[in-house]
Amino acid sequence: MTTTSRAFKSRIQQEDLYSIPIDEFFKSAFSVDCVIFGYHERQLKVLLIERGTEPYEGFWALPGDLVYPYEDLDSAASRVLNDLTTLSDIPIRQIHTFGKVDRHPLGRVITVAYTAIVEMQDLTPQASSWAAATKWHSLKRIPKLAFDHREILNKALGELQEMVKHEPVWNKVLPEKFTLTQLQEFYETIFNKTFDKGNFRKKLQDFKFITKLDEAQQNVSHRPSLLYRFNEKKYLEQKNKGFFFDL
């Protein structure tokens, strides 16, 4: 909050200026919900959990949890991600906060939505203590979701499409050494359309932080592609002077 507002002042100084019972303000809670996208070889999916308790028992939902009393918002989001995937160095980004009065049937809960994208391969999501079942869902077949989670998912998908224009989010998703075709496939999947091979490469030439290695693919039955690597240092340089990635 901000000003020593009416409500907060009431609590602190035991004044009740507006005849709203003091405690009412503290019968609320906040949570984080994570839209975890998974990418692997032209496939984009989202990680959902199946709820084992009311409300919305049996429904699929986004993974999330209340924020602990001494936990930062971002940390709570990372914790949820880590509980489910055991991954720990994945950047996770806040996208929007949802706070309609009636969005949770059991009380006033506002939720801060986060999103991340991870490499899906080999990652069998953990059925953690609080998630009965977990599963990667294709974006084309999303079941009815609990709460306002469908709205949150839609918002996250839109944000993802914006993010990839300005940030190398493929950094943690593609292999350490990747081909330009792999990179192009990533973008084609996110935007659900195709790009011209030659022109795509021309644009990438401006991005100094995609550096060519002296290595090539092995064991492919065609001309092998050269491998590239993400150069974080050069990326940060370019980013600072107002750089961006429109494709």
Next chain:
Amino acid sequence: MTTTSRAFKSRIQQEDLYSIPIDEFFKSAFSVDCVIFGYHERQLKVLLIERGTEPYEGFWALPGDLVYPYEDLDSAASRVLNDLTTLSDIPIRQIHTFGKVDRHPLGRVITVAYTAIVEMQDLTPQASSWAAATKWHSLKRIPKLAFDHREILNKALGELQEMVKHEPVWNKVLPEKFTLTQLQEFYETIFNKTFDKGNFRKKLQDFKFITKLDEAQQNVSHRPSLLYRFNEKKYLEQKNKGFFFDL
């Protein structure tokens, strides 16, 4: 929130699975803070209030308040804006949520930041019940702010610059009937740089929702400019089919 999470389940079912006292989760509150930009004739300012109580007594701060128990987040932000300016049909947009554990010295408070931009002229901000003093501040001379409000302001300024690229936010800021020069001045102020007059106009020709009127300026000591008007209907059409405003 989302899953019937640990904490929430505890409260509802009176189970304490993780030995964090149930009530701890409800000793928290959420607030909204508003970054209200004011524009008038090439000037961009931000509306700050002076705090009359601890903590941060005497500091300047963003206007904000706790969210009422039965009030949507967006409504709370609109209410704060309305209390200060008496304006009521101004679009206000959520930008980010700030939730560091120690951001408020008196308790756990997360705040959802909103931003809006209004016409500054004739608008003497009200010294409402909870704001000792209010004042438009130039962005070049911002005093030390309470809480993390400087961080919030910076974020809002960045978001404003993105917003104006994709949305006609000048709609509520310029007069009903405006000249293209006025519109250009608005953009020049936000981005703090100048554009070529001819080229600026050329870009605007793509935007069908800026319609030319059969009227011209009066009482100017030079060639009068034709007046234009924002056409909401045409804007919505163009917006739907993936339109955007890069300048």
Next chain:
DNA sequence: AGGACTAATTGTATAAAATACAAAAAGTAT
């Protein structure tokens, strides 16, 4: 070894958009 095959890589010609700059037009003021 030689040709078929596949995808990578480079190149080229054209269209579109951005930029810089200049000329003409339409008012007021003197």
Next chain:
DNA sequence: ATACTTTTTGTATTTTATACAATTAGTCCT
């Protein structure tokens, strides 16, 4: 009528985007 100011239109140039073709470097097969 002329000077002056700002709007409005125009034009030439450069840059960027797009479409598409040609070449290259490997494997696979006979």
